[in-house]
Amino acid sequence: MLRYIARRLLGVIPVLFGLSIVLFAFVHLLPGDPAVALLGQHATPERTAAIRELLGLDKPLHEQYLLYLSDILRGDFGKSVIDNRLVVDEFLLRFPGTVELTVAALIFAVGIGIPLGRLAARHVQGWPDGAVTVVSLLGVSIPIFVLGLTLQVIFAVKLKWLPASGRIDPRLGIDAVTNFMLLDTLLAGKPAAFVDALKHLVLPAIALGSIPLAIVTRITRAAVLDVANEDYVRTARAKGLKERRVDDRHIMRNAWLPVTTVIGLQVGGLLAGAVITETVFAWNGVGAWVVDAIQNHDYLVVQNAILLFALIFIVVNLVVDIGYAYLNPRIRYS
């Protein structure tokens, strides 16, 4: 197993190398100019040229790429053109926010999706199955930003049950220690702030989790139906086992495998969906940061934040693969 993990980790290097080329090319092919973004309406051709020179943007592209690569290899991920903050510092500051949101969305998607999928499978072709199908369809077809703004209007603006944006009410004065807001509220010893942070998570988690919810529901339904037709399930029932026991021990244990794989894949989707969700909910995470950076043509932030994002996605995939082996004793990597 250790050798497998080591090999997978080594495999990350060429992937990141390739990605760095794609990212560099993509960012430099985008229309626009960080110098103009920095200067705004104060830009004149002369000042723009001076800043391009200062940033090294006047050099040939291949030279710029080699400089970029050597910086990364030295662990220097650069700084923002706009606010001068180091990319790594900013990433570490914002990543906990994205993790918190992603995990909450995953809990929402899995916690609701699996029971819904099981319900639909149990009543296949019945009205619960139809209702679940409609929910799934809505989940995958409503764009996140539409759903997000709609949820805000209904639950925050009209009903005032939940906050519309942010990670916590700033009036509560919670010090950022770990930048995991739930953890920071507990460290501050303020249960009311913990509840407030939880409330802030609800709407963005639902908006972000809507697509994975639909997918997890459909996959669970399909997996359960698939397994339910196996001989050993029929045998279990013939033995006189109670339906619940058949469900838990014989159907779900086997249906878990495809469901787990899909959940793992959803993590990548969630990280990407967080880009939109964070913007709509003014959520201080990596996604909102990268969107701002793209608009400002803050090229180093875009390149390196996405590179770090990708690295994490790769690690998550690896963890899922290892979890897969753990869940299915028949699978062993060598």
Next chain:
Amino acid sequence: MVRTKVGSALAVLALVFAACTPGASPTPGSPGTSPGTSPTGGAPSPTSAVKEGGTLVVALPGDMTAADPSFVSDSNSSYIHLNVVEGLLGTKPGSISEIEPVLAAEMPTVSDDLLTYTFKLREGIKFHDGEPFNAEAVVYNYERQLNAPEPLRDNYNYYFGAVFGGFAEKSNLASVTAIDATTVEFKLKQPQSNFLISQAPLPQFGIQSPKALKAGDADNPDPAKSPYAQGKGTGLVGTGPFKFKEWVPNDHVTIVKNEDYWNAAAKAHLDEVIFKPYADQTAEFNALQSGDIDMAQTILPNDAQSLEGNAEFQVFDRGDSCNVAVLQMNHTHKPLDNKDVRFAIAHALNKQAYIDAFYAGQAVPADNWMPPATQYYKALNLPTYDEAKAKEYITKSGLSGADLTIEFWYPADVSRPYMPDPKALAEAIATDLEKVGFTINFKTAGWRTGYLRDEAVGKFPMWLLGWTCDWAGPDNFLSTAFFHGDGGKPNKEFAYGPPELLSAFDKGLAAPTEADVKAAWEEAQDILARDLPTVPLVHSRPPAAGKAFIKGFVGAGNLNEALNTVWLDK
């Protein structure tokens, strides 16, 4: 804005997966000193009714970019900074061009040759770190900008270079000298009529604690390595009514009441103010309505209109406008080189209809390239809406048919205070122009991904753009924003700039007497009215909105809004 953000977000998705009036009023934001502002429901109240304490959460369109005013040129940072850092002079609350002394004890004395300005300073003032404010501190602050390390010049430190024409030996600021502990002398190389009015509204010329600047390595050529600029444990150490507490990037900036503020009569009423960035205006408006924030510094005019009649909220009026939206034209492109065509265009435009439709009435039709409250403004009687006259001018131009086809650009992805909805405004203008015989071909580009770059080099024949003042002087609008020359010739942006206009600009800035300065700027305005190189559209008052319990807010068209007068009636 939503469209923009989501567009960018989708790109990430793809990547992941592959004027100088001597004043006696001592501080910015003194209650009840605003002649030009009439906040709707938030007017300054009698002192007896004021309630002390509380937290105000204010949404800004973006995050602060540095905890050192010298390094910023964006309005979000400045909005925060001006509450913490004060300068020698300031603009009177609610006014965009009336200047008053702040850290200076009085307006400066000026030598006959207009080259030496002597400031007497207030005594007994301390910075937030307890250090004394004195002449040495003023000298230190100006000299650190005058002699800024090369990498910090222009790009980060925009305003100093823009106002004084450069740094070190290239600067028009020859020296700043401490005559004694409370007297500072500024020497200029040549007269500069915008010297005082440019210093007043800009926190970039605020005075910060020299000790804190040094301790925070504020002059490190790489601002990323300066704890001061990054607000890490230090930063923004001024003399203002609020002190800097913390900055969590992209999340919030907190400032707290300065209990030891030097002007007891203008102490802040609030315990703290928290500024939160909202990149998406729809999300910001929802946050205001849900109670996440108490006040939005800028909202779309139509959102402001939707709050009318809602007792829970109020819309703040900003008084005198400090901006202009302009239908820009480049004279190398036909038929815009034809003066009759430009006059026809001006007569075709129904500016009031645009104001009603896209500005929720919060604007006035423009009769000049600078707003009415600007120094040396004069009414120019520019052509007004009259279709018949527009057609007469077209006939006079001798052009018809395909010759009247114009390529018209607007920015695709931005909302500016002077044009909240560029696409809709462009469509309305095109409709008006087509009514009198023009044919319009629309083109669009991203604000930061081509629009600003291409318009600056003269690629667009006709386009929408405007200007929000840095300071309310004619030079900032007529010259800096628009028709500044390029080596004595017209700039590429407009390809317009007759020698007499460029000469009037020079005289307006460097004339030896006040009367000459005034005459030069009036001459420049007359030349522009004569030639009508572009068509000014409107001067808007971008609205702010907040909860009804916010009292004492004094809005200003230049967003110079110190929050020390604000209190919460709840």
